[in-house]
Amino acid sequence: MGTNDSAPRAPEIVRIPFDELDREFRRVLVKNGFDPGKAEICAGIFAENTLVGVNSHGINRFARFIQYVKDGLVKPEAEPLMKNKAGAIEQWDGCLGPGPLNALHCTRRGMAIARESGIGCVTLSNSNHWMRGGYFGWEAAKAGFVFIGWTNTIANMPAWGAVDRRLGNNPFVLAVPFEKEAVVLDIAMSQFSYGVIESHELRGKQLPFPGGYDQSGRLTTDPSQILQSGRLLPIGYWKGSGLAILLDIIAAVLSGGESTHNISKRHAETAISQVFILFDPSKFGEGSSIASAIKTIIEDLHESSAAADTKEVLYPGERLTRTRLDNLASGIPVDRSIWEEVKSL
């Protein structure tokens, strides 16, 4: 009674314990052809991504991931294969296996090479969406490594000055160890993702900053206008456009894999290319002196004078670390209908 069906309804949130979420993901993965070992790792990544609050690349994406498995786009039985090795760089073929498993494998290979050579680079072709790139940065940084990695994607953003989507938003991840956690930056080259724009539209909200163009070519904060034009704004205008172009070229060239242009000829995003560069800083300094150098930088950042509209100045990954602890203690907030969908898979 009194419900207005035309108004967007706020999703009902339930809090699910990490273990329950993890178990449920694992069950569905095994049911869909993952062997128990792979199901455990893959479920752990989806659960962790949800735990840290990135539901868009955790639980909210899980049903679509399973659909890709059913459609044969993601092959649960595929193992990555080394194509080439030269010194401190290796080229792997992801064989269209699960993106998170391939990316984790390459991160760990990069760490192994870096332990030998100070630096290790692993490139990956023919992989699938890695979900949240920050996961792999965190994995490396918590083990004491510096991580630089990125992926290309299907075309979803016009180049600077263009109206048609020919660039990927090519998420880029940088991570370093910090105390028992890490400083991790995980950013796409579009100012806002489609997910964020769509959720603002659903809630009838404007974006906090211009996120794209309307159909007459003016920058706008209106999510509906941007979804209509399809002209998402790159970060820093021409700068993010240039970053997206170069990250795509380097990923395709070093991996011998597909560029955004070629990926976009398919009907779904698959056969993407990724780069993982790992550094072992312990080769060049005491762990304690490295930790103290990083601490000094973070302390200086924390001493910033906050602007009037800002509560505190945080380092990349700081809020996520807090969310993780909160959600471990109180359960992970998820949309009830999405949770029901996962349970029905």
Place this chain on the structure above:
Amino acid sequence: MGTNDSAPRAPEIVRIPFDELDREFRRVLVKNGFDPGKAEICAGIFAENTLVGVNSHGINRFARFIQYVKDGLVKPEAEPLMKNKAGAIEQWDGCLGPGPLNALHCTRRGMAIARESGIGCVTLSNSNHWMRGGYFGWEAAKAGFVFIGWTNTIANMPAWGAVDRRLGNNPFVLAVPFEKEAVVLDIAMSQFSYGVIESHELRGKQLPFPGGYDQSGRLTTDPSQILQSGRLLPIGYWKGSGLAILLDIIAAVLSGGESTHNISKRHAETAISQVFILFDPSKFGEGSSIASAIKTIIEDLHESSAAADTKEVLYPGERLTRTRLDNLASGIPVDRSIWEEVKSL
């Protein structure tokens, strides 16, 4: 007669042939303690930076560079020294030598390591301003290498949500070979440099996009307001702020050198830290197949539908390549008063 002294005057532009500019820089460098070999390389970099239209890090910066030499901040006789080597990564101490010479040295070391190991990383501490980072990307890419490099700087930009400047704008360079030229992105993490903001103020012009905040904390395109608040805007808001933080941490940790926080304790920008990562793609593919992969991406970009306010969609470095050819043919446009100043040094 009729001159209005209160109005900003447009600088008088003269066109100087490359060789004349190069010779003049060389003369001044030798006069200020550079041996002929180093003077030749250093003059060539300043001349090339001016040739491609980046006068701010070419002729317009030359007198200040010489002043730093006179003040003992830049030591013309210093040679970079290898501090550490582990596998494919080397740490060098720039010994406060000329930034462009140190950076060129490290780029070439990185290429030599990459020829052996597929990838080579050289980190540099205690260096000075490299002037235009793109120069080194171009150097590597024209020799067939993929280049990723960056520098930290003195603090010149507030972190996201802060009002006081604690981050460097930490220019970041990505470069790949392309036909006989290169695709080169060279971007600072601030949306606009102080140089660009100041030149807009001088010409009484608004910035094309918001470049910082006014003193009441609103985003503005007004250069005077931004110079008053000192609150430059990072590219992509929180994203560029995060990039600046991570690039600084990684440069300081891998080089064992100073972070922006420590550099900023000095009265002038010196003892900066840099990273040079070089890849030799020929280890993994025929030159022709690599070239054709890059060409396909650039051709796709060029086929973009241009927005109504855009003449053509260009790749990073494309305009610079054209400017270079124009200026080689017609002489390099420089401000007459700055040219006179160089001749008087």
